[in-house]
Amino acid sequence: MEKKICSYEALFVISGNLAEDAYAALKDKFVALIGDNASDVAVNEWGKRRLAYPINYITEGYYVLVAFKSEPDFPRELERVLGITEGVLRYITTAKEVKAAKEEVSVEEAAPAAEATEA
Numbered sequence: 001m002e003k004k005i006c007s008y009e010a011l012f013v014i015s016g017n018l019a020e021d022a023y024a025a026l027k028d029k030f031v032a033l034i035g036d037n038a039s040d041v042a043v044n045e046w047g048k049r050r051l052a053y054p055i056n057y058i059t060e061g062y063y064v065l066v067a068f069k070s071e072p073d074f075p076r077e078l079e080r081v082l083g084i085t086e087g088v089l090r091y092i093t094t095a096k097e098v099k100a101a102k103e104e105v106s107v108e109e110a111a112p113a114a115e116a117t118e119a
Contacts, residue, residue: 007098008075009067010034012082012091016048016060023062026087031066033081038070055089067096 014026027045035041046063055061075093082091 003071005039005069006072007040007067007069007096008038008093009065009096010075010078010082010091010093011063011065013051013061013063013089015058015087015089016051016062017058018062018087022087026085027062027064029085030064030078030082034066034068034070034078037074037077038068040067040069042067051089058089061089 010030012030014023018026031041031043044065044067046065048060048062051059051061075095079091079093082088
């Protein structure tokens, strides 16, 4: 049976109270986990930013966005690991939709349909 591969994006926020090396270790841990279980991995580090509201008295966090393609089972496992890892404040994984190309309707085709509704 053919394996189904889908596109996903995972965004996670690491505590801003961690030292640079601890932050880098956590980021590398998750990028390696994604790299081992997925393909076409693209990492976009947004860096340290102020949170909209304090989370457990923490006001800053490191944002990391990772785009990847994997089987549908992997994102659930990734979120499980993110949820039990200390130092991760928030996380979300979303499936990216592949938009189909719209068929353009010509003016000639649309005009008879409009005339039929007026009658």
